[in-house]
Amino acid sequence: MKRRVLFVCSANSARSLMAEALLKDMAGDRFEVASAGTEPTHPNPMALQVLEESGIAVAGLHSKRLADLQEESWDYVITLCEKAANECGAVCQPAQQIAWDFPDPALSNRHATFALTLKELKERIGLFTLVHQKETGLKPLEYNPVTVFRAFGDELRLTMLMLIRDQKKLCVYELTKALDVSQPKVSRHLATLKDAGLLETERQGQWVYYYLHPQLPQWVLRVLDETSGGHTKLIEREKERLKAMPDRPVIRFL
Structure with missing residues (x-):
């Protein structure tokens, strides 16, 4: 059974809406998620913008009144400001109360503040899901060495992995230019690497970026580190092609 989580802040325009979208994206298979405000207004356009730039769905996100949701059954109520924490303690029993305190990014109205x-x-939500995972006995991702080394065993896939490791994040367009191969071929090999749990994705605007999966175990990371350290020329040519791209997309690291 999915546990039910309610995020609450004052306006339900930025912090709690962003938290709702993040938890749905990160662990929607394990949680039913909603958000509300003690004095709701409307979604902040910049909050929606940074979510979309990170490849997180915003369809259906809207500001809601705490009064309309407080009578429902919640397993966790997570407040994101002191005002919400003071009001929720009395009305959302017997849910487990968790108080987080994040400054309201709307006060600055700056993209960088919303992104931060x-x-x-x-x-914080990653830590929350990890703790819940341990409490409920859910297992983290398992990495089968046979599957991992089979993914490593192709020269093009290994080069792609090492290049992504070096550059942190790359989109398909950048990889086609760096590797000098067709887009369908790049996409096919990226799908294999993602299926093996080695890569994760996020969308920024029109581009989908690939990066090393954050749950990679230490033994996999050590293999990549040793390979990089022992074969420094492996991606030398590909890095030069990336540098030479006149129309390389600009990425925001969130």
Whole structure:
């Protein structure tokens, strides 16, 4: 059975909406998620923008009144400001109360502030899901060495992995230019690497970026590190092609 989580802040325009979208994206198979405000307004356009830039769905996100949701049964109520924490303690029993305190990014109205709030929320929600995983006995991703080394065993896939490791994040367009191969071929090999649990994706605007999966175990990371250290020329040519791209997409690291 999915556990039910309600995020609450004052306006339900930025912090709690972003948290709702993040948890749905990160662990929607394990949680039913909603958000509400003690004095709701409407979704902040910049909050929606940074979510979309990270490849997180915003369809259906809207501001809601706490009064309309407080009578429902919740397993966790997570407040994101002191005002919400003071009001929820009395009305959302017997849910487990968790108080987080994030500054309202709307006060600055700057893209960088919203992006930083999204990053910090993602880190905190990642810890929340990890703790819940341990409490409920859910297993983290398992990495079969046969599957991993089979993915490593293709020269093109290994080069792609090492290049992504070096550059942190790359989109398909960048990889086609760096590797000098067709888009369908790049996409096919990326799908194999993602299926093996080696890569994760996020969308920024029209581009989908690939990066090393954050749950990679230490033994896999050590293989990549040793390969990089022992074969420094492996991706030398590909890095030069990336540098030479006149129309390389600009990425925002969140």
